[in-house]
Ligand code: ADP
């Protein structure tokens with residue numbers, strides 16, 4: 502649209518690798534240079550978040566917790582403490598499917614050269630459970646009550662980063678943006694130029710470039726969990742990077758699970774929980790909570806076409 506005396510809207514699309522995926526920003530505004538600066542500021546924030554949250558960076562707050570919290574309480578930053586509290590709530594909410602204390606299981610499977618034996622799995626599984634994490638609000642400290650525990654924010658960190666990025670963009674007075682944290686979490690700000698919702702495609706996990714279905718997003722975050730991009734292969738068999746904390750085994754069953762809800766931290770955690778807990782649990786969960794929508798993709802038999810299940814009362818999950 503042309504305004505007399507005003508500049509034409511510009512759109513930039515820019516991406517950068519963080520947290521093991523590509524963060525992509527689509528920003529709209531009056532001036533390209535201003536948008537590029539805002540994108541750089543957003544990327545700098547994600548870089549700092551990764552430095553705080555990554556289990557792979559030995560100096561991160563989380564790595565320090567993992568190294569020491571089974572010996573004494575470890576004080577973390579207020580931001581990380583609040584995220585851990587939120588993770589504890591989401592764990593309870595999902596009946597323990599989403600569980601950041603699955604970290605030791607995640608590590609075991611991701612580095613396994615052969616399928617771990619059941620005794621080894623049971624020993625590691627015994628270190629899993631939010632009840633063994635003591636969060637002390639008085640000094641923002643974290644303590645583990647089981648030796649060898651590990652927390653892993655892989656199923657919540659990208660959603661958290663998306664939320665923080667949108668806040669930075671909002672502070673920069675950008676009105677229209679779409680943030681994608683890899684395939685994990687999409688989080689928009691405002692509305693696209695000529696529509697009242699963002700139309701987002703869900704990929705067919707069996708055929709990479711094919712679109713299986715679409716969803717409309719308005720002021721909500723949309724997260725996807727699956728096993729087709731991230732997995733480990735052991736003795737020729739692919740195992741999911743998502744672990745069921747109840748059994749200690751990588752999850753099989755669904756092709757994809759997606760969650761639509763206003764908070765990107767929650768959508769990120771819920772897509773993982775839906776993937777673990779399956780179709781019927783997800784149906785019951787969304788029925789009890791009218792503000793959450795889900796898409797579950799199943800396959801009856803190998804070779805069959807994927808089946809899309811749209812779940813929840815959200816109008817947007819009804820599809821385009
Ligand atoms: P993506 O990383 O593609 O967004 P998810 O959001 O589902 O996928 O997160 C999966 C990651 O979370 C795993 O790679 C691992 O680091 C961690 N994880 C695995 N199982 C669980 C679980 N049951 N609860 C919480 N985090 C998990």
Ligand code: MG
Pocket residue numbers: 655656657659685686724725726769770772
């Ligand atoms: Mg995710």
